[in-house]
Amino acid sequence: MWDVHWRIGGSAGTQLQGDACLKQPFVSHGANSTCFGAFLLLHITSTASVYMENNWGWVADHELDMNPYIGQQIDIYNGRGVLIESTLGVWLVGTSFEHSQLYNYQVSNAENVYLGAIQSETA
Amino acid sequence: MSIWELYNQKLRKSFYLLLLTVLTWRSYMQDNPNSISAYPAIQAWNDPFFDQCTTATCYKTYGLRIVDSNRVFVYGAGLYSFFDNYDQGCLITENCQEYMIQLDNSSEIYLYNPQTKASANIIAIDGVAVLSNQGLQSSFCQGAVYFEEAELESPPTDSGFIGDMEDGTE
Helix, strand or coil: CCCCEEECCCCCCCCCCCCHEEEECCCCCCCCCCHHHCCEEEEEECCCEEEEEEEEEECCCCCCCCCCCCCCEEEEEEEEEEECCCCCCCCEEEEHHHHHHHEEEEEEEEEEEEEEEEECCCC | HHHHHHHHHHHHCCCHHHHHHHHHHCCCCCCCCCCCCCCCCCHCCCCCCCCCCHHHEEEEEEEEEEECCCCEEEEEEEEEECCCCCHHHHHHCCCCCEEEEEEEEEEEEEEEEEEEEEEEEEEEEECCCECCCCEEEEEEEECEEEEEECCCCCCCCCHHHHHHHCCCCC
């Protein structure tokens, strides 16, 4: 799988945008359920084997499309990035998973996993 | 050369505009709220429960967690934490969060050039920090050249190949 991009929120049609999900750093708050994204971005299951290259899973941290919020930071709550459970050989080459809540990369009950040039950013 | 440079060079050829947005804007709400507020950990999915946490900055996204797994090879990782509730003061002390790489109940894990940004501990094994970021400044990040957790959970009891390699005897 080459050149695939996930984008959660921050753009037209997602209903996860600046009008509802602007950051609120100056008040202590919980997670606004209006701004929930996905449970998990990518699940590589125990019976899978895959070669991936140049993939980017991005949970939006700022608005792209909606005025007057373009460029402003937003809080989108996405559960997890990529979950790898395969024992059959998995290769990730030049991938990035950013801004999920629990983890960006998790390798679980897996064997024979190659992760080359991975990048992540905390939510 | 950092992985950041390597990867973005790749991006630059195909996603030039997207690259600009990534480098220019980074949002970070945690720990307001924290990592388990929106999506509480689920045992059936082998999620991290953050059980070892005693401080607020411990409840943050793990960049890489390897659990119940064997033979995982990582060739270059850049795992970044830039904010604490959108405040970048933690970059001064490089401790925006406590843990970034978690190795739980796993073996034969080989990490080449794991680089982290502002995580007080680069690597923890079974919830215990084993590699602090102190003194490991490496340009933009803090990191190691190489780290391995090679211990087998059930070492062969006969005169197997691995045993011979480890103790140097026949």
